Amino acid sequence: MAKDILVYVLHYDGAFNKNSLGAVSEGGRLAGELGGECHAIVVGDKSGLPDELCATVGKWGASKVFRVEAPEGLAQPVVDAMAHVISENGHGYALFGGGLLGFEIGAGLCARLDAGVTMEVTSVAVEDGKLVAERPILQDSSISRSRYKSDVGVIIGRLNAFEAAEGDGGSAEVVDVDVQISDYSTHAKMVQRGEQRGADVNIEDADILVAGGRGLGKAESFKLCEDLAEALGGAVAATRAVVDAGWYPYAAQIGQTGKSVAPKLYLAAGISGAIQHKVGMQGSENIVAINKDSNAPIFEFADLGIIGDLNKVLPKLTEAVKAKKAS
Amino acid sequence: MKICVLVKEVPDAAVQKRINPSTGRMDRSGEKNLNPYDTHAIEAAMQVREGGAVEVDEIVAVTMGPESAIRALHKAVSLGADRSVHLSDDALAGSDINATGYALSKALAAEQPDLVLLGQQSDDGECYTIGAVVADHLSMPSLTQVIKMDVEGGELRCERQAEYGYDTVSVQMPAVISVGDAINEPRYPSLKAIMGAKKKPLDKKAIGDLEIEADRVGEAGSKVACGDFHDPPAKTAGEIIEDEDTNETVEKVVAWLDERKLI
Ligand SMILES: Cc1cc2nc3c(=O)[nH]c(=O)nc-3n(C[C@H](O)[C@H](O)[C@H](O)COP(=O)(O)OP(=O)(O)OC[C@H]3O[C@@H](n4cnc5c(N)ncnc54)[C@H](O)[C@@H]3O)c2cc1C
Ligand SMILES: Nc1ncnc2c1ncn2[C@@H]1O[C@H](COP(=O)(O)O)[C@@H](O)[C@H]1O
Numbered sequence A: 001m002a003k004d005i006l007v008y009v010l011h012y013d014g015a016f017n018k019n020s021l022g023a024v025s026e027g028g029r030l031a032g033e034l035g036g037e038c039h040a041i042v043v044g045d046k047s048g049l050p051d052e053l054c055a056t057v058g059k060w061g062a063s064k065v066f067r068v069e070a071p072e073g074l075a076q077p078v079v080d081a082m083a084h085v086i087s088e089n090g091h092g093y094a095l096f097g098g099g100l101l102g103f104e105i106g107a108g109l110c111a112r113l114d115a116g117v118t119m120e121v122t123s124v125a126v127e128d129g130k131l132v133a134e135r136p137i138l139q140d141s142s143i144s145r146s147r148y149k150s151d152v153g154v155i156i157g158r159l160n161a162f163e164a165a166e167g168d169g170g171s172a173e174v175v176d177v178d179v180q181i182s183d184y185s186t187h188a189k190m191v192q193r194g195e196q197r198g199a200d201v202n203i204e205d206a207d208i209l210v211a212g213g214r215g216l217g218k219a220e221s222f223k224l225c226e227d228l229a230e231a232l233g234g235a236v237a238a239t240r241a242v243v244d245a246g247w248y249p250y251a252a253q254i255g256q257t258g259k260s261v262a263p264k265l266y267l268a269a270g271i272s273g274a275i276q277h278k279v280g281m282q283g284s285e286n287i288v289a290i291n292k293d294s295n296a297p298i299f300e301f302a303d304l305g306i307i308g309d310l311n312k313v314l315p316k317l318t319e320a321v322k323a324k325k326a327s
Numbered sequence B: 001m002k003i004c005v006l007v008k009e010v011p012d013a014a015v016q017k018r019i020n021p022s023t024g025r026m027d028r029s030g031e032k033n034l035n036p037y038d039t040h041a042i043e044a045a046m047q048v049r050e051g052g053a054v055e056v057d058e059i060v061a062v063t064m065g066p067e068s069a070i071r072a073l074h075k076a077v078s079l080g081a082d083r084s085v086h087l088s089d090d091a092l093a094g095s096d097i098n099a100t101g102y103a104l105s106k107a108l109a110a111e112q113p114d115l116v117l118l119g120q121q122s123d124d125g126e127c128y129t130i131g132a133v134v135a136d137h138l139s140m141p142s143l144t145q146v147i148k149m150d151v152e153g154g155e156l157r158c159e160r161q162a163e164y165g166y167d168t169v170s171v172q173m174p175a176v177i178s179v180g181d182a183i184n185e186p187r188y189p190s191l192k193a194i195m196g197a198k199k200k201p202l203d204k205k206a207i208g209d210l211e212i213e214a215d216r217v218g219e220a221g222s223k224v225a226c227g228d229f230h231d232p233p234a235k236t237a238g239e240i241i242e243d244e245d246t247n248e249t250v251e252k253v254v255a256w257l258d259e260r261k262l263i
Helices: A018-034 A051-055 A075-089 A101-113 A219-232 A240-244 A310-326 B036-051 B067-078 B097-111 B130-138 B191-199 B246-259
Strands: A005-008 A038-044 A064-069 A093-096 A116-121 A123-127 A130-137 A142-148 A153-157 A173-177 A188-195 A208-212 A235-238 A265-269 A286-291 A304-307 B002-006 B009-011 B032-034 B058-064 B083-087 B115-119 B142-152 B155-162 B165-172 B175-179 B202-205 B224-230 B239-242
Touching: A005 A018, A005 A075, A018 A038, A018 A093, A018 A123, A018 A153, A038 A075, A051 A064, A051 A173, A064 A075, A075 A101, A075 A173, A075 B130, A093 A101, A101 A116, A101 A153, A101 B097, A101 B130, A101 B142, A116 A130, A116 A142, A116 B097, A116 B224, A130 A153, A188 B155, A208 A219, A219 A235, A219 A265, A219 A310, A235 A240, A240 B155, A265 A310, A286 A310, A286 B246, A304 B246, A310 B246, B002 B036, B002 B097, B002 B130, B009 B067, B032 B036, B032 B067, B036 B058, B036 B067, B036 B115, B036 B142, B036 B175, B058 B067, B058 B097, B067 B083, B067 B191, B083 B097, B097 B130, B115 B130, B130 B142, B130 B175, B142 B165, B155 B175, B165 B175, B239 B246
Parallel strands: A005 A038, A005 A093, A038 A064, A064 A173, A093 A153, A116 A153, A208 A235, A208 A265, A265 A286, A286 A304, A304 B239, B002 B058, B002 B115, B058 B083, B083 B202, B115 B175, B142 B175
Antiparallel strands: A123 A130, A130 A142, A142 B224, A188 B165, B009 B032, B142 B155, B155 B165
């Protein structure tokens, strides 16, 4: 198998995605061990991807960055671009950080190149000159290792699995590539991108977060979380389920397509603890969960679990916290 | 127009899922059910039909899986599909994502749908990606995690959350759309629909019927070999409080927080 690694780097609003840069760091490390090179690929409108910006991926470990002019924010044009660059340059692996687009691009690439794909990868090792990807399965109860039998191996990381570490690399060489975009890739068109939906709340600076999920039952019940957060001196966060339902603003969402946080205390009320939520908050120092289902996955990683009805527990907890603070 | 809905049979939510150490595959011996995420895809198809913006001639449920998967098809039909296609062949056992996506795309190509709908994830495999694999094989545009989908002027106007907020995307048909679970509230099947489901047409297909190349599917044709299953590093179990007397519960919680200087 070829030893060079191609990493997709997502960008938005003039900045590179932190998880993509983490994948570049990981790609740089792995290519070093394999005896190959790590390259990056950026796709979008060239005016948003100036030379100086592109060259900075060198700091994270890519020696070269391919720049392709194509529509932004959708997967299929990137599949076209990566398939082209891989076939011209013979990369052995395509690597993605966590997120949503990486899943779609990686999957499309797997079909296009008849390649093996592994998603939700938390670590990658080099064995016998090849990459082996580790993926937790079955609600993180077991870990499976993937070995590739194809010419190209597609590896899609889990959110925050790869840390963006600045290495001693200089600037990356910027190489413009013309790619013929497939007809069907132009059949999906971005109408509006990155709509925020709801108030612009700040949760990233909070030491304490009280997070609410679908178990709250209705939008109004977020008041229970807000009262407790106020008593504790913290802010309120949410799951995608309740943000999609329009109960709480997107800016408060934690997880794969939201924010990643690591407060001193994360108190989750009515949250099942799905992997896509967990990846955004598992770095919290103390995790407390209130859930009426004793089998909820969140109890697998909570430091303190309360099996009970949040409608009963939250109001009394708020009172008790207030009383404690007043004493 | 014709809508195909991809559905899958998965272990029931109550069943402890595990890997069979001798085969390295999911242990599928327990109670099984239609993947709950797929009921949202069927409901989405029904709402396109009932929405009136476009004439829907047929909704076809399509699955690839062992003999027992017929029950998932019956359930899909009771929820609104008009008929179903069951791709089943010993040669398909142990297929990875690449092989599964390829085989499903062959089953779909034979149906020539204008729209393919599927669930956001399978409850057991959790790959989130079959839609994108299938779409590339069919040379169709695709989008995953869609939570709002309207037919407008022959196109689909879709909304979904991606890494920077909500995106609105217009998609030309034929297309492959995987829907998120927030897109709708699936209806319950009527007793009559449940009783009638077994009488609706069900086409069983083997790989030879669909020109699926045998060396591209099954365990041997897969491009990823999974193995070396092992446990994640042990984590110290958290404390658990069962809430019986809530005053007592919150007292314990406050003490716990206080000990860690969080209050
Ligand atoms: C590609 C992708 C990206 C995603 N991105 C994100 C993301 O960024 N963030 C995110 O959060 N999710 C994300 N998800 C969705 C994720 O998989 C889950 O669906 C979601 O996190 C579930 O939210 P929830 O816990 O609020 O709801 P549920 O899973 O429905 O859980 C509700 C919980 O509340 C409990 N409950 C109910 N009533 C009560 C009560 N009265 N008292 C106490 N407990 C009660 C229930 O027992 C249940 O455990 C993503 C999914 C995919 C496929
Ligand atoms: N064997 C299968 N047969 C039919 N549909 C499938 C199969 N596997 C996955 N799907 C569809 O793809 C969706 C996503 O599954 P996955 O990518 O495995 O998480 C599911 O919700 C199903 O709609």
